[in-house]
Amino acid sequence: xxxxxxxxxxxEASGDIYGADLVREVRLLAPESRFFGIGGARMRxxxxxTLVDSADMAVVGLVEVIKHFDVISSAFNxxxxxxxxxxxxxxxxxxxxxxxxxxxxxxxxxxxxVLYYISPQIWAWRRGRVTKIAxxxxxxxxxxxxxxxxxxxxxxxxxxxxxxxxxxxxxTTERATAAQSFGLDPTHKIVGLFPGSRRxxxxxxxxxxxxxxxxxxxxxxxxxFLLPLASTLSEEDxxxxxxxxxxxxxxxxxxxxxxxxxxxxxxxxxxxxxxxxALVGTPLVIIYKLSPLTYQxxxxxxxxxxxxxxNIVAGETVVRxxxxxxxNGAEIADEITSLLTNANYRGEIVNKLAAIRAKLGQGGxxxxxxxxxxxxxxxxxxxxxxx
Numbered sequence: 001x002x003x004x005x006x007x008x009x010x011x012e013a014s015g016d017i018y019g020a021d022l023v024r025e026v027r028l029l030a031p032e033s034r035f036f037g038i039g040g041a042r043m044r045x046x047x048x049x050t051l052v053d054s055a056d057m058a059v060v061g062l063v064e065v066i067k068h069f070d071v072i073s074s075a076f077n078x079x080x081x082x083x084x085x086x087x088x089x090x091x092x093x094x095x096x097x098x099x100x101x102x103x104x105x106x107x108x109x110x111x112x113x114v115l116y117y118i119s120p121q122i123w124a125w126r127r128g129r130v131t132k133i134a135x136x137x138x139x140x141x142x143x144x145x146x147x148x149x150x151x152x153x154x155x156x157x158x159x160x161x162x163x164x165x166x167x168x169x170x171x172t173t174e175r176a177t178a179a180q181s182f183g184l185d186p187t188h189k190i191v192g193l194f195p196g197s198r199r200x201x202x203x204x205x206x207x208x209x210x211x212x213x214x215x216x217x218x219x220x221x222x223x224x225f226l227l228p229l230a231s232t233l234s235e236e237d238x239x240x241x242x243x244x245x246x247x248x249x250x251x252x253x254x255x256x257x258x259x260x261x262x263x264x265x266x267x268x269x270x271x272x273x274x275x276x277x278a279l280v281g282t283p284l285v286i287i288y289k290l291s292p293l294t295y296q297x298x299x300x301x302x303x304x305x306x307x308x309x310x311n312i313v314a315g316e317t318v319v320r321x322x323x324x325x326x327x328n329g330a331e332i333a334d335e336i337t338s339l340l341t342n343a344n345y346r347g348e349i350v351n352k353l354a355a356i357r358a359k360l361g362q363g364g365x366x367x368x369x370x371x372x373x374x375x376x377x378x379x380x381x382x383x384x385x386x387x
Contacts, residue, residue: 011096013197014272016040025370055232090377162361178262192266197230211329278310
């Protein structure tokens with residue numbers, strides 16, 4: 001078979017995980033494929049040549065993007081130059097719409113086939129973007145069942161591939177065993193602290209998470225805390241704040257799903273991780289805070305009643321969302337206290353979380369996207385050039 005070059009862009013930690021899994025599946029079908037682009041540690045481990053680290057790209061909000069403009073602009077120009085001078089056979093874009101749709105425009109001018117994996121949440125806000133996507137994207141691989149009809153209506157070639165988390169979230173360990181594997185005492189309460197994968201999330205929300213944990217420590221003296229460190233972060237991004245609070249926290253980068261299983265409840269920033277927590281079945285509270293300007297803009301644009309992905313998939317508010325001023329230490333601690341002490345409240349949430357998995361289709365998402373990628377990249381190989 002002819003060799004093929006595939007450019008990939010995953011600007012955040014979740015995209016790095018999905019991208020790595022996709023690369024491994026593509027290599028089963030087309031071992032000669034070469035991957036390069038933007039990604040993190042997981043994609044590098046899978047053999048992707050990462051020209052730019054996704055850790056430097058993972059920001060959210062208008063104000064935050066402006067602050068990181070130089071880094072993002074430099075990354076864009078680097079990939080743009082490659083597409084123009086030495087076009088890949090396929091461009092795979094993973095979420096990260098502000099950057100990726102601009103890059104797709106460059107790719108289409110060079111006749112590079114574009115596969116978009118993990119749809120931007122345009123069904124939640126900026127629905128007008130679907131017409132832009134129809135012009136720039138050759139195929140959408142979507143992971144939520146209601147996304148396929150949305151794109152079909154707009155005339156965009158689309159495949160519902162199922163959610164990749166269905167393959168990634170497989171926990172059979174009992175809570176006690178999981179807790180002991182992290183050196184914790186399963187007879188005492190364990191709370192997960194999930195501050196996010198972006199540095200600006202850490203700056204904005206970790207202080208509130210620490211404040212909540214401090215209050216919980218006062219209420220439950222034997223309570224224990226677990227914190228997963230995303231591949232886009234270093235320990236120095238969080239340790240100074242933890243040292244200042246003198247809060248004992250077990251930090252881990254590995255076995256996140258076993259870690260979730262070990263927890264009685266979780267404090268989590270909004271994002272894909274809320275769906276991972278839901279699939280494990282651990283009750284949680286979702287927190288979310290943007291700069292005041294970004295939040296005011298978002299309020300006017302968002303068309304869905306919830307921001308937490310687990311609530312969006314469920315179609316109702318299963319777990320509480322604390323947004324902006326509500327995302328403070330006291331309110332977070334009060335919600336976690338309810339989850340730890342109110343058996344009826346906790347049980348109702350756990351039952352509703354269990355129903356979410358059935359709404360996400362079947363496993364094998366990465367393998368389905370890999371088949372699409374190999375088929376689409378073969379078009380580029382056959383063309384040989386990109387006029």
